[in-house]
Amino acid sequence: MAVTTKPSSLIAPYGERLVDLMATEEDRDDLKAYASQLPSLQLSERSVCDLELLATGAFSPLDRFMGSQDHQRVLDDMRLVNGQLFPIPITLPVDPDPGLQLDSDVALRNAKNELLAVMTVEDIYPWDMSEVAQKMCGTQDPRHPLVSEMYRWGKLNISGRLRVLRLPARYDFQTLRLTPAQTRARLDTFGHSNVVAFQTRNPLHRVHEELTKRAIQEVDGVLLLHPVVGLTKPGDVDHYTRVRTYKVLADNYYDGGRIVLSLLPLAMRMAGPREALWHAVIRRNYGANHLIVGRDHASPGVDSMGKPYYGPYDAQEIVEQFQNELGVRPVVFKELAYLPDEERYEEVTNIPAHAQVASLSGAQVREDYLNQGRKLPPWFTRPEAADILTEAYPPRHRQGVAIWFTGLSGAGKSTTTEVLTVLLMEHGRQVTVLDGDVVRTHLSKGLGFSREDRDINIRRIGYVAAEIVLQGGIVVCAAVSPYRATRNDVRNLVPKGHFVEIFVDTPLDVCETRDAKGMYAKARRGEITGFTGIDDPYEAPLNPEMTLDTVRHTSEENALRIVAELIRRGFVRGGDTPE
Numbered sequence: 200m201a202v203t204t205k206p207s208s209l210i211a212p213y214g215e216r217l218v219d220l221m222a223t224e225e226d227r228d229d230l231k232a233y234a235s236q237l238p239s240l241q242l243s244e245r246s247v248c249d250l251e252l253l254a255t256g257a258f259s260p261l262d263r264f265m266g267s268q269d270h271q272r273v274l275d276d277m278r279l280v281n282g283q284l285f286p287i288p289i290t291l292p293v294d295p296d297p298g299l300q301l302d303s304d305v306a307l308r309n310a311k312n313e314l315l316a317v318m319t320v321e322d323i324y325p326w327d328m329s330e331v332a333q334k335m336c337g338t339q340d341p342r343h344p345l346v347s348e349m350y351r352w353g354k355l356n357i358s359g360r361l362r363v364l365r366l367p368a369r370y371d372f373q374t375l376r377l378t379p380a381q382t383r384a385r386l387d388t389f390g391h392s393n394v395v396a397f398q399t400r401n402p403l404h405r406v407h408e409e410l411t412k413r414a415i416q417e418v419d420g421v422l423l424l425h426p427v428v429g430l431t432k433p434g435d436v437d438h439y440t441r442v443r444t445y446k447v448l449a450d451n452y453y454d455g456g457r458i459v460l461s462l463l464p465l466a467m468r469m470a471g472p473r474e475a476l477w478h479a480v481i482r483r484n485y486g487a488n489h490l491i492v493g494r495d496h497a498s499p500g501v502d503s504m505g506k507p508y509y510g511p512y513d514a515q516e517i518v519e520q521f522q523n524e525l526g527v528r529p530v531v532f533k534e535l536a537y538l539p540d541e542e543r544y545e546e547v548t549n550i551p552a553h554a555q556v557a558s559l560s561g562a563q564v565r566e567d568y569l570n571q572g573r574k575l576p577p578w579f580t581r582p583e584a585a586d587i588l589t590e591a592y593p594p595r596h597r598q599g600v601a602i603w604f605t606g607l608s609g610a611g612k613s614t615t616t617e618v619l620t621v622l623l624m625e626h627g628r629q630v631t632v633l634d635g636d637v638v639r640t641h642l643s644k645g646l647g648f649s650r651e652d653r654d655i656n657i658r659r660i661g662y663v664a665a666e667i668v669l670q671g672g673i674v675v676c677a678a679v680s681p682y683r684a685t686r687n688d689v690r691n692l693v694p695k696g697h698f699v700e701i702f703v704d705t706p707l708d709v710c711e712t713r714d715a716k717g718m719y720a721k722a723r724r725g726e727i728t729g730f731t732g733i734d735d736p737y738e739a740p741l742n743p744e745m746t747l748d749t750v751r752h753t754s755e756e757n758a759l760r761i762v763a764e765l766i767r768r769g770f771v772r773g774g775d776t777p778e
Contacts (some may be wrong), residue, residue, distance in 0.1 A: 210582060213483040213526065217256030217379050220316075220363045222385030225366050231358055234314050234364075238298045242291075245348075247367050248290055248429040248466035250316060253482075254363040255378040259484050263307065264291035266358040269325035274334040278475065282527060285480060286473040288335060292353035300325060307361075314364055321359035325470040328352075336470045341684035342503040342741075344691040345435055345468050350684045351658065369464070372442050377461040377707040381751075383486035385459050393420030395530055396487035398478045398496075402444045402588060404580045406535050408452060409544040414491055414530045415457050422458045423487050426731075428734040430466040432499055434695030438462075440591040452581060460483070469499040475514035488556075490520050493532035501693075503741045508578030534548065537578050565696075570595035570769060576715055595769035596628075601693050602761065604677040605686060605740065606703030607732045608718060609710035611757075612748035613675040615703065618758035626762065626771045628673050631691060633660050635678030648729050654685045668693050671734050673770070676678040681731045683738040696768075701761065702743040707732050724728060 222230055237619050242250065261281055265273065268280045270288050276288040289311040299305065299320060307316040332339045341347045369376055372652050377385065386394055395414045399407070415422050418718045426445055429436040442462065449460045466480070474497035479490045483636040496514035501507055517530040535544045537557045551557060559568075559579055575585040592598075602619070604612040613634055620630045635656075636697050639646065642659050646652040657680045667674040680686050689696045710732065711719040722730035729735045745764060747757045 205543075208490045213259060213480060216259070217258045218253065219256060220254045220262060220361045221366075222364050226362070228361060230317055230364055230378070232315060232392040233304075234317050236302050237306040238296075239306040239308050239312075240291075240293060241308050241312070241313070244310070245430055245466040246291055247315070248464050249291075250307065250361075250363070251366050251464055251659070253361065254477045255380070256367060257379050257465075257484050258289060259324070261285060261289060263361055264318075264356070264358045265289050266322035267356070267360040270324075270326065270356065274331065277476070284476070284521060287468060287470065287477040288331065289357040291358065292326070293355050293357055296353055300568040302618050305338045305357075307666070309367060313368070315367065316361050318357070318362075323355055323357050323569060324353060326356050333470065333474060336508070337472075338502060338508055340502045340508075341471070341687045342690075343508065344499050345470065347688040347691055349682055350688060351654065353773075356517045363630070367464075371439065372462060375442070375446075375460055375462045377459075377465070379439040379486070382423070382459065382461050385461075386486045387422065387476045389456060389459075391420045391457075393418040393489060394423050395420055395489035395491060396423040396425050396482035396485065397491045398427070398434050398482070399424060400427045400441075400585065402441050402580075403437055403448050404415055404575075404584075405537070405578065406544060408448065408581070409535060410532055410776075411491065412453070412490070415695065417530065418489050419456075420489070422453070423482065423485060424458055424460045424480065424485075425485065427465045428462045429464040429466055431623065432467070432469055433693065434697070436588075436591065439511075440587060443587045445773060446585040447587070448581060451583065460597050464661075467497065469497055471496070471498050471509035472513040472517040475519060476517050476525075479518050479521075479525055479529075482623065483525060483527050483677055488526055489528050489530050491532060492529045505742070526606045541652060542578070544651050548643075549767045566595075570598065593671060594774045597671055598770065599671045600673055600697045600699060600768075600770045601664045601668050602673070602675045602676070602699045602701060603664075603680070603686070604701050604703055605680045605743075607707060607710045607737055608730075609713040609715075609748070610703040610705035611713075611754060612679075612703050615696040615747065615757050615761075616675050618754045622758055622762050623673060623675075623728065623771065625766075628771060631667050631672055631678045633674060635660070635680075638678070642731070644741065650682070650729075651733075654682065657685045657689060661692050664689070665692035668697050679709055679731050679737070681735065681737045683740065686740070687778045699745065699761075699764070699768075700740055700743040701747060702740045703749060704739070705749045707760075 207723045210277055247405050264286055269291060272278055272280055273285055273288045279285050286360045301320055303320055305318050305320060306314055307318055308314055328349050329339055336343055336345055392438050395418050411422050445460055449458055477494055482490050493517045494511045496510050515529055515531050526579045533548045536547050536550060538554060539557045540555055572613045574589050606612055614633060620632055623630045638660055643656040660676055660678055664676050722733040731737050766773045
């Protein structure tokens with residue numbers, strides 16, 4: 200496909216005029232009829248979120264998915280071609296398709312095939328995954344959730360004029376889903392010149408409440424409580440639960456004349472410092488001139504080697520660097536601790552060394568309270584919010600977990616799975632098994648063994664596994680799954696801590712001696728090609744939760760080791776351990 204570029208038209212600076220890409224009422228019927236004759240693109244949920252925020256002006260001054268020139272300059276300089284600050288590339292990746300031609304129109308649809316917009320294609324260009332990952336996320340580590348996702352994006356980006364017929368249907372919390380224009384109008388009624396936005400993808404605890412109230416007081420303004428309800432970090436508390444906590448807190452613990460709760464359907468990139476600056480751009484469009492920026496803002500945590508992706512204060516520093524140009528000043532989160540004797544929060548730097556302090560880490564909140572069915576203490580979380588969170592978390596031994604066996608063909612995955620399944624049922628857990636060979640017979644029938652088809656097969660297994668985990672089930676997956684990035688992509692479908700990768704580390708020569716189907720022999724003779732371990736690579740996990748030796752240990756011994764690990768993690772009750 201030819202690579203051609205036409206310059207994009209961009210709108211005025213942030214807050215000066217919001218983009219509005221919605222088709223007029225008179226045009227919609229004609230556009231809908233016209234779109235029925237056009238080729239269609241089915242958008243991912245990420246692209247649907249991006250389209251919605253483009254359409255409503257949340258991404259102003261951008262009025263389209265980026266063309267090649269804007270894309271490259273954003274990667275290199277965090278600026279659009281016209282020089283305006285914009286740190287994150289907003290692109291529409293597609294697979295090569297002869298039906299996509301310059302100066303032609305294409306209908307953009309969601310996963311339900313509902314028509315959302317018509318694009319006039321004005322730019323088609325390739326993009327480099329390694330470059331985008333390194334420049335946007337600062338890493339190429341496939342454990343990073345966005346990097347692992349990029350492996351399944353289309354190899355080309357397209358751009359052009361958008362005519363949006365409708366926004367995605369959102370049936371939940373409709374009164375809180377305010378566009379930038381609606382939010383700015385609501386904020387104007389409060390009569391305060393300063394608005395401080397709070398970006399969050401987590402439940403609000405007392406420390407967040409204290410920090411946001413101090414921010415309101417510090418700027419003498421209004422709080423825009425602006426939680427993300429699009430794509431966030433895999434494993435985050437679902438937005439339905441979170442928004443319920445936001446509502447009860449906003450209604451009962453804040454001054455109603457100093458807070459606006461509005462939901463943001465943003466697809467986060469978890470890109471750390473760049474993302475923090477992007478959040479400032481977005482909040483400027485919603486009417487804020489201050490943004491609360493915490494430690495490790497928009498960070499996915501640690502990489503494959505256990506090291507943080509970003510420095511704890513990098514996000515604060517970058518927003519501060521560009522605050523004058525952008526018109527959004529950072530309000531830096533200070534570390535607070537609770538003083539039980541005085542029943543108040545105080546900055547850690549102001550607390551005497553001898554003072555009694557109460558604190559809970561995020562891990563303690565999950566493991567010692569939510570996963571044990573215990574209500575969070577009132578000094579940490581308001582009782583109403585604690586009740587909502589408790590309802591959303593069953594006891595750990597009734598939560599779901601994905602046990603993912605990976606290793607060469609013949610390594611012993613299926614045999615160990617068979618024993619493990621019986622032991623888990625003995626412990627009172629129901630188990631679903633997704634074996635690679637069985638899945639290929641049913642769910643993935645018709646797929647070949649090219650890299651693309653193997654990835655599709657693994658992602659299908661991963662999708663089903665994630666659904667089972669979210670419903671509280673144990674799922675055991677046994678598939679070669681040779682590619683590291685694809686396994687990490689699947690890991691990111693499952694809540695953090697609920698994916699146990701088990702590397703069945705059996706040497707190739709041992710696997711060949713166990714070759715009941717004769718596949719290795721055929722591969723050695725050249726009768727089949729692309730066979731993992733022979734003429735196609737197997738990428739061993741860098742940091743699996745467990746590694747099994749099937750040469751020195753039996754399947755039963757290995758299965759018992761796994762059960763012991765699941766007991767340690769709380770997914771299986773320890774008192775039920777067989778003698």
